[in-house]
Amino acid sequence: MSNEKRFLPTHEFTMPKMGESITEGTILNWLVEEGDSFEEGDILCEVATDKVDNEVPAPASGKMIQHLYAPKSVVEVGTAIALLELSGEAKTEVSEATKTKAPVEKKNVKKTVAPSKGTQQKAFKVNENVFISPLVDAVARKNHISYEELARIPATGNKGRLRKSDVVNYIAEGRPFQFAQPVSENSGFQVPDLKFDKGTGKIVEMDRMREMIADHMVYSKHTSPHVTAYIEADLTDMVTWRNANKLKFLDKHGEKLTFTPLFIEAVAKAIKDFPMINSSLDGKNIIVKEDINIGMATALPTGNLIVPVVKNADQKNLKELASSTNELVGKSRSGKLKGDDMKGSTFTISNVGTFGSLMGTPIINQPEAAILATGIIKKRAEVIEKPEGDTIEIRSMMYLSLSFDHRIVDGYLAGSFLRRVGDYMEQFDVKRTY
Template sequence: MAEVELKLPKMGESISEATIINWLVSEGDEVTQDQTVLEVATDKVDSEVPAPVNGKISKLLVEPNEVVKIGEVIALIEASADQSESVKKDGVEEKSIPKKETKAKPTPSEKPSSSKKPPKDQKTSKSYTLNENQNTYFSPLVVSIAKEHHISFEELARIPATGSEGRLRKSDIFNYIEEGRPAQFAQPVPEQTGFQIPDLKLDKGKGKIVEMDRMRQMIADHMVFSKHTSPHVTAYVEADLTEMVNWRNANKKAFQEKYGEKLTFTPLFVEAVAKAVKDFPMINVSVDGKNIIVKESINIGMATALPTGNLIVPVVKNADQKDLKTIAAEVNDLAEKARNNKLKHDETSGSTFTISNVGTFGSLMGTPIINQPEAAILATGIIKKRAEVMEYEDGDKIEIRQMMYLSLSFDHRVVDGFLGGSFLRRVADYFEDFNRPNY
């Protein structure tokens, strides 16, 4: 009987792999077309994978928590008689394959043959360099496995690599894990560093144990990765938002009546930041080894709190090309989807610059961590009334003004103090010089 290959479908722009969360079926189960059979996760968004045909699950080829590349076969389905014709869809291909020839993907406990060469297409995948002197390279797959087992980059650098040009292979890291991670607590050589990491026996105390959920683990890994990768520098400015606040208060009702959208501060921030990014294109970059990628699009991510307390970053694509009503509509739609856990992969990927509104939580200011692979992130603090000295031609006056602190964390590898400070000041200028007609 012919078998249909269920492949991991494409899940959005720039998504190359996903983590298997949970199978909703078992081998031998009958399934119907479009029935959800699998839950997967990429970054911070979960998705469901449907069955492409009616039939019976003959083989599950991957296990929960495995990282699988897009297009890889994850299961085999015996198609029912009425669907035995060749079917080819996204992530699906039907072939006549004897069951005895079906081979499951090797698990971490199975050591792949060291003589087997990796597929040619793996050579074009992006790699990460920890230390050029060590000639150690980490593929996205190796990084995913390391995150799953909480292996730091320093520890990865200690694992013997058998791949070409010093590349660390999947089999290398699995063999290392099976050996009990002997280099986990290895100390650096004093002659090389002059410092040894102390093996501190910290008392972490006693209390209720709360296991991190999967999203919290991913956020933690992403934050540690960012701090490890980018040397963070944070600059601060103070902005007078009195004109913006007054204009919004005078127009928010008319805006909603005219366009059917709430006018929060977030669309105003996104609009101004997009203009500043356009003025300073070298803020809108990513680092790829020794190269700087200057992004063609200006996609503004906005850090959003979920009901669980976790954070997610939906993205306003091409924000510099949209007017305020369009940005407001997208911001409101993305925020609503975030609250209801309905965001799609494309709506949370592709950001080139991120805004974190820490003022929403009452914070005066913040020192945000860069959302990799971006080069900078802006934090907007609470808008607070303060007595300020205002300079006029006829003398100084003390007035009540709507003030806010802005902070910009930037990657000092590619953004220096002049660029970071100038960009931040330009954002503040756009916030302050808020002269636009009423609705």
């Protein structure tokens, strides 16, 4: 067969790469149906990666020949997802062998289906000696399946070993043991399948982002033994300085000065003092991260939560931190965040005070070791100890809470780190320049 290449009217439209660390995307829907024409730049489909939805434009004018994947399919980057007929010079150069290739059958990949009646079981038997291979662990993490749930999956491997195919089949069946209760072989007691009266009312179906948040939160609570520590900090000097300089800062740098970059600055300094808090667990190994990338939980207009990341926060000055946080918040609210904007977080801050909360008990953003919640800054009468005697003054106080993974962070480290964050906030230099 000749290796000579020629131009053909069909073009393989592939899943684009939407970030350095993105390896796959979920096709949310097709905006151009089979047989319809389109112009260059028209949006052909919407693709989701992690929590970010992306619109994928047409490379040139043409006609949609065939969708190779249906909506809800998860497809690897670089894989053909549609066949197009492009006009002019945009036609793809392919080999003669490609000309005779049969059309690819439309298929769904990794699409979760409802369990059949035969798989809906109310109880399961725990495999207490389940062996979790790195391959099975990767599949479980990708689908937010805890080790506890993995132990419920019937294993078909040698000596009860859980195979990748066992997990894949379990997911395809709709994860029937996700919320099931274990069978007790000793006492004969089984936790009752309580029938709660959930009431009646308007049914609001979860959107895709809310489903992912729910899965991530359940996975985090199942995976990490959460412990939360609390302190309160006197932010009077920080509040006074910020109020006196926010307009000047805006005039000089063109950036709004919120409390977020000031909090990130204090946290980054404390992480350098206690680097073990900036870690994650990989099997029985603790990975202490070299970079200090601070995720900041941000509420969207829809009510959902997203976590954009300030990369290398310890290397940025206040102007750069303000610029980064303002840009990420703006992109979050306008729906313009990219996949890389939310990748690589090593520690997360959740400012629950934005919503008026006094304090919070945040859930760890996996696979991080800890997460900090900052409460509302509230003026209170406080007793201040001075050499000449105690006085009562009006101070700006804030509660801080740190939820940490007790598998890798003990109380001493968590308490010392949290107190150091509070100290940096309290010892704010009111004479600092910017």
